[in-house]
Amino acid sequence: MxxxxxxxxxxxxxxxxxxxxxxxxxxxxxxxxxxxxxxxxxxxxxxxxxxxxxxxxxxxxxxxxxxxxxxxxxxxxxxxxxxxxxxxxxxxxxxxxxxxxxxxxxxxxxxxxxxxxxxxxxxxxxxxxxxxxxxxxxxxxxxxxxxxxxxxxxxxxxxxxxxxxxxxxxxxLHEWVTNEIASIPYNQRILITAHDAFSYFGRAYGIEVRGLQGISTLSEFGLKDRVDLVNFIVEKQIKAVFVETSVSEKNIKAIIEGCQQKGHNVVIGGRLYSDAMGAEGTAEGTYIGMVKANVNIIVNALK
Known part of the structure; x- marks a missing residue:
């Protein structure tokens, strides 16, 4: 459909x-x-x-x-x-x-x-x-x-x-994104972000998505949520997680530290545009430019 x-x-x-x-x-x-x-x-x-x-x-x-x-x-x-x-x-x-x-x-x-x-x-x-x-x-x-x-x-x-x-x-653009995400090896198509803003993206383009917070940054998360995400990253041997331009990096950095304590090195793969676009006058300041920037960052980090 x-x-x-x-x-x-x-x-x-x-x-x-x-x-x-x-x-x-x-x-x-x-x-x-x-x-x-x-x-x-x-x-x-x-x-x-x-x-x-x-x-x-x-x-x-x-x-x-x-x-x-x-x-x-x-x-x-x-x-x-x-x-x-x-x-x-x-x-x-x-x-x-x-x-x-x-x-x-x-x-x-x-x-x-x-x-x-x-x-x-x-x-x-x-x-x-x-x-x-x-x-x-x-x-x-x-x-x-x-x-x-x-x-x-x-x-x-x-x-x-x-x-x-x-x-x-x-x-x-939709066709381009589909092809780009498909270029990531299947077992590496896992997108970890600060809050769960990318569920539509994941469903549309065939990539598993996990966020520390819920769909709203007003959502609360506890120690169990953090531990569960760290364990998931370590188990799947995920090599990169992502921060967002409209959300503090603090919580994602805590996830990275938790993974390091378990002997798994994970890096910040890049800064994604989630709830806001880039500055006016830049490529990322348009919807198409924002989507392309996000996809390029995700593909480069996860491939």
Whole structure:
């Protein structure tokens, strides 16, 4: 079923040529929570939209609290886009209030619920890290496109053309990631990270994933969790573990020390982008660039 997911997105977007109509000089103003969502909006709207992400590089959305400046930006937006699935847990009440007077949309709304993963710790909760399966993340294009056309119908053809082009880029990216991860020897395809953000990645691309914390960095972990992970790494003779740009390195370093005490040398294989992209203006500051950077780091460390 997964093989047909991206073509379905492409077929949804009816091709139309054209440029944005110059009916007014004001750009559509879009405010997003994460930079991954901002990247979708930018690829669809190009220069016809003004997009601002509240959460920049290295920011943990699980812990983020809206500032007064954020509230001002949200109030001035034509469209507010957020991930949903409780990723931005501390901003839920803000979105509920703004939805009474603003266009507020969770981009995860466009994802087929059968593709979503449950939280193994909290019954009834869903893993929000949907951007790590490129084929699933592509479904957000449809959702963002629909709300942009609804808000700015004069530029419908322009938005549709850009959305189709971006969906094709993500189709190509999904295939590239699949091939790259497959190049790692099967018994070495084990990804150890600080928190369990990569479950969608693991399922989509055939790599086992273990995180010290749960899907949220708010999750607690105890001595047993740490001992179990150390024992697993030693047993599997895993040679590299990974830190994340938006999570402290302290806990992963403790895992490395625990492995050393058992006579197994494991190194930090690199720093992965998990809940935030890289700096704006860099390759990693785009969704495609972030995914490629992560995959290159993982492959180089585990091969």
């Amino acid at each position: 997964k093989k047909h997911f991206l073509p379905l997105i492409l077929s949804f977007l009816l091709f139309a040529c054209g440029n944005p109509k110059e009916t007014n000089n004001e750009k559509l103003t879009i405010v997003t929570t994460t930079s991954m969502i901002a990247d979708v909006a930018k690829n669809i709207g190009k220069d016809s939209v003004s997009v601002t992400a509240l959460m920049g590089p290295g920011v943990d959305p699980h812990l983020y609290k809206a500032t007064q400046g954020d509230l001002s930006r949200l109030q001035g937006a034509d469209i507010i886009l957020y991930n949903g699935l409780h990723l931005e847990g501390k901003m839920g009440e803000v979105f509920e209030k703004l939805a009474r007077i603003k266009t507020v949309v969770p981009v995860s709304k466009g994802v087929d619920p059968t593709f979503l993963l449950s939280d193994p710790v909290f019954t009834g909760s869903i893993d929000p890290h949907i951007w790590f399966d490129v084929s699933i993340w592509s479904a957000t294009i449809k959702e963002v496109l629909a709300i942009m056309i609804e808000t700015d119908p004069d530029n419908e053809a322009f938005y549709e053309k850009n959305a189709i082009a971006y969906a094709q880029e993500l189709t190509d």
